[in-house]
Amino acid sequence: MSDTAIEASGLFKRYGELTALAGLDLCIPSGTIFAMLGPNGAGKTTAISILTTLIQPTAGTARVAGADILRQPEAVRRAIGVTFQEIVLDRDLSGRQVLEVHGRLYRVPRAELRRRIDELVHLVQLEAAIDRLVKTYSGGMQRRLELARGLLTSPQVLFLDEPTQGLDPQNRAAIWDYLRALRGERGLTLLLTTHSMDEAEALADTVGIVDAGRMVAEGAPRALAAGLGADVIRLVGRGNAPALASRLAAIEYVDHVAASPNEQLLDIGVDNGPRRLAEIVALANEHGFAIDEISVARPSLGEVFLKYTGRALRD
Amino acid sequence: MHATFVIWHKHMTKFFRNREELGGLLIQPILWVAVFGVGMSALVGEAVGSDYLSFMAPGILALTALGGAVGGGMLLLDERLRGIMKEYLVAPIPRLSILLGNAASTVTKALFQALVILLLCAFMGVRPSGGMLGLLGLVVLLTLFTLGFAGIALAVAARSKSIMGYHGMIFLFNLPLLFASNALYPLASVPGWLRVLALANPTTYLIDALRALSFGGTATLPLPLSFGVTILFALAGIALAFGSFRRAVHT
DSSP states (O other): OOSEEEEEEEEEEEETTEEEEEEEEEEEETTOEEEEEOOTTSSHHHHHHHHTTSSOOSEEEEEETTEETTTOHHHHHHHEEEEOSSOOOOTTSBHHHHHHHHHHHTTOOHHHHHHHHHHHHHHTTOTTTTTSBGGGSOHHHHHHHHHHHHHHTOOSEEEEESTTTTOOHHHHHHHHHHHHHHTTGGGOEEEEEESOHHHHHHHOSEEEEEETTEEEEEEOHHHHHHTTOSEEEEEEEEEOHHHHHHHHHTSTTEEEEEEETTTTEEEEEESOHHHHHHHHHHHHHHTTEEEEEEEEEOOOHHHHHHHHHSSOOOO | OHHHHHHHHHHHHHHHHOHHHHHHHHHHHHIIIIIIIHHHHHHHGGGGSSOHHHHHHHHHHHHHHHHHHHHHHHHHHHHHHTTHHHHHHHSSSOHHHHHHHHHHHHHHHHHHHHHHHHHHHHHTTOOOSSHHHHHHHHHHHHHHHHHHHHHHHHHHHHHOSSHHHHHHHHTTTTHHHHHTTTSSSOGGGSOHHHHHHHHTOHHHHHHHHHHHHHSSOOOSSOHHHHHHHHHHHHHHHHHHHHHHHHHHHOO
16 A cells, blocks of 8 residues: 555646546645645536546546556556445345445455445444335434445545535434544545535545635644634625725734635734734724624635635535 | 446336335236227228237337337436436446446336236137247347337437437337338338338338237248348347437446
8 A cells, every 4th residue: 555545746637618627736745634725616526526437637647556547547546435425225225235236346255245245334323224215214214324335345545525514413413423433444534525614624535625626724623723823803894805904914013914805814823812802803993894704713625715815615 | 238237227126015006017018908809800800810919919018118118218317317327327337337228128018018918818809829939039120120210219318308209209109110110011012102211110011920929920022131220229129328328328
């Protein structure tokens, strides 16, 4: 097994006029969890489709589990597991049959297959339902079955496209637990995409922020957020945001300012939020910025996103 | 072709579990044979020599094979639209086996229906005339015929953007094909232009051969020719399907 589970260089994908990926680079070491964070339409699903050999890039190269996606696609497919954004289970089969078909497609020997199915069904807690038809499962159960299916073939790399989308908080937390338990076990590498900051913060060793088909920032969640200062004061309102932003940036205790002009939103990284709040408010009033909302918080990936893309990442 | 078998097996599992699909498949032949065949027999009997049911039975077999082919394409389209196809595409299996698995289950279901029809015909007094050899020939020809049309249906299904779109293209695979053949009337008794059309229709060759092999008729076209046309048709259908599928998948 190579040390780098996934590497990609200059991945481009164009559909006629539309550019889905505009030069994406990746270098993900084995045994880590990498989260691709970005809004819908950022190119995350396209990236996963290319890395899992579902579609071919317009330009660029990539290697997954040591195999070239263009020249050795079958080797890639043998080494990976995938769960997709939509639920792609055959609803007229039982959960067990779904897993059996999958295992047989990948030529897992029968006795070994039976053992793995039992183990994974136990892991995702579907023992009670596993012999019922998939159409009787709730959304959360279907996602868990998909997770079991993705792991069934003991992949080196597991790709998860929006793994908890549309799930209630309880199911989400349960799936996060399973994924965290998997990290480091059997050297499994996880690449997941998400538009939820919570999810990226909860799971990832490394976060890659993707916007408009490009990676705009990359790093450990804490490190990325720490680069913004100790606290972040967020102002939402109406007025001349850019002017206020440049005034604030000049202040010595202000670490950085990110302004999103369209949404009249300002994130101000300061050394101590509560202490600096009054002065910031006063300055806003002086510069004709009417504040509708204020909040003070430790910096999160939402603020990182704003800093690098100029837009707010709505959950 | 291990993956072909796995996919075939999955389709057959779903088929036998799905009571609606099973029922529909059985009711069709019953309607054709018992209602249309017997009814027409009384009316048309003298004009065609042997009884009309024997004359028409190959046409019924062809019709159900056509229906099966359309259903097979529908299954592929359904799996594509619901994303189940993605599971096949990221698995380490040859892309061809996705098509072959589907074609195999389509043929299996068509032969299953053919069996029902033959039993029904026997019940109505139409016994297979050519013995075991004739029946073997029937199975081979029907398989090839179904493969050919399954191939065309799959080729359309691989590129269709919606279920409505698919049916829009495929509607010809039913009565029109039957009318433009010798299924319902002998070739000799139709006007010249229709005869030309019929001779360009693979269905005509299948039916002519089946009549000679199993339904007490004589071949108006040479048997080797009919076999040859059907074999070529099967190969062409599969090639078409593969080409279309490849283009659809390589985005």
